[in-house]
Amino acid sequence: MKYDKLEVTAIEEKMTGLDGWTLTGDAKSITRSFKFANFREAFGFMTESALAAEKFDHHPEWFNVYSKVDVTLTTHDAGGLTEQDFRMAKAMDKAAAGRIG
Numbered sequence: 001m002k003y004d005k006l007e008v009t010a011i012e013e014k015m016t017g018l019d020g021w022t023l024t025g026d027a028k029s030i031t032r033s034f035k036f037a038n039f040r041e042a043f044g045f046m047t048e049s050a051l052a053a054e055k056f057d058h059h060p061e062w063f064n065v066y067s068k069v070d071v072t073l074t075t076h077d078a079g080g081l082t083e084q085d086f087r088m089a090k091a092m093d094k095a096a097a098g099r100i101g
């Protein structure tokens, strides 16, 4: 499935409904830093996110150190943001809910 790159106006509208995420200066990706109580919780979040990534065929760029997971979402195939990134952001928020330390 091919997803179209979103226009800046559509991105800005979507950002208003997405708490905690930041649009990067080039408007090609969104980022969020998740902090958990410990590594177990962080890895649980990553495991649940990985299953969502496979389901959506959309994979995060992420960097984990102990209880922190820094996430960047972008659609490599489109060279920017698509519906897939916002779908994945919501799935990751859901995976983090109740786990935030």
Ligand SMILES: C[C@H](O)[C@H](O)[C@H]1CNC2=NC(N)=NC(=O)C2=N1
Pocket (backbone or CB within 6 Å): 057, 058, 059, 060, 074, 075, 076, 077, 078
């Ligand atoms: C073949 C496969 O569908 C593509 O390579 C998918 C896999 N996961 C992906 N993840 C992300 N973030 N961007 C993509 O463009 C992408 N493409």
